[in-house]
Amino acid sequence: MASALTDKLSRLVKEMRGQARITESNVQDMLREVRMALLEADVALPVVRDFIARVKDKALGQEVLGSLKPGQALVGIVHRELAATMGEGVSDLNLATQPPAVILMAGLQGAGKTTTTAKLAKHLIEKRKKKVLTVSGDVYRPAAIEQLKTVTRQAGAEWFPSSPEQKPLEIARAALDYAKKHYFDVLLVDTAGRLAIDEALMQEIKELHAALQPVETLFVVDAMQGQDAINTARAFKEALPLTGIVLTKLDGDARGGAALSVRQITGAPIKFAGVSEKIDGLEVFDAERHAGRVLG
């Protein structure tokens, strides 16, 4: 499938055909197209700038200027740099700790935390043969607790009850205690989310983190959030030592530029991608493949 970016670049290459050699200004033209493609894919502006600067260094080297097909050579560099920026090979969940391994889910409301919690439970049960407990610390929305109960059942994991009358810390400690007593391998802790960043919520999740000492703190982010993802990512990175990212709703229209922004801002690896509302709609994140998507 020919991509929009590749189309534009090949047009430029054709225009340059009559010229004796490729110049720095030709490369600049090509980089301008790359920049547009990234912005159209919703990569945040500062991240685009940074990325283009890095690609430019490489592109002005022999690999492009000395190439017979400079357009293709440049696309190759962009693709490789994108993949390298977004990933470092496959990275599954880290469970290397005294069980139960606690996994804390963080993110805005609607990002897909509850759904992803159940998807991860299923992944851990089926792929890693773990005994998994889930618990919800979302005491502000009773419906969220019920939702986790339902999807946990679908995943075939066990759900630890909680209620709006309790404090999140109290719930978390009780669940951890139960998980220890009943020899669970993993405890997945779903947390409350707001529609926007909120100080009280950040404080609450920091306290949960301190009490639970999770081996994984996953930032769940909606790929459709596009440009806004950068602010959300920054706020969560400042509050918590994130160990991984789950990028949800990649089955939607989003070109997935959020992946690049969020990866760069948090420094944490993207571990999984959500690709449907269904419980089995979770894939190990593949940076190579995603680079192709971002490029169009």
Ligand code: GDP
């Ligand atoms: P939370 O508020 O962060 O817990 O978000 P939820 O788990 O309740 O998800 C919010 C909405 O997004 C629900 O309608 C989910 O079905 C949907 N959702 C979550 N992950 C995905 C995904 O990967 N793909 C699609 N299409 N929908 C998703």
